[in-house]
């Protein structure tokens with residue numbers, strides 16, 4: 001599906017799945033297309049987005065045992 005979207009985009013043909021979510025139920029092999037709309041208060045697509053990168057953050061880890069305030073031996 002993604003390759004078809006890329007080909008359509010590159011060749012300027014067909015209709016792109018813009019503002020849509022295409023899902024496949026593998027048990028029945030049925031596709032379903034859902035139209036999505038923007039939400040003004042959304043952190044990603046809203047008018048003032050706070051999420052603007054795809055940065056991956058490291059999971060929080062226990063900081064005990066590191067540094068001078070450590071109570072671990």
Ligand SMILES: [Zn+2]
Nearest residue numbers: 039042044045
């Ligand atoms: Zn959004």
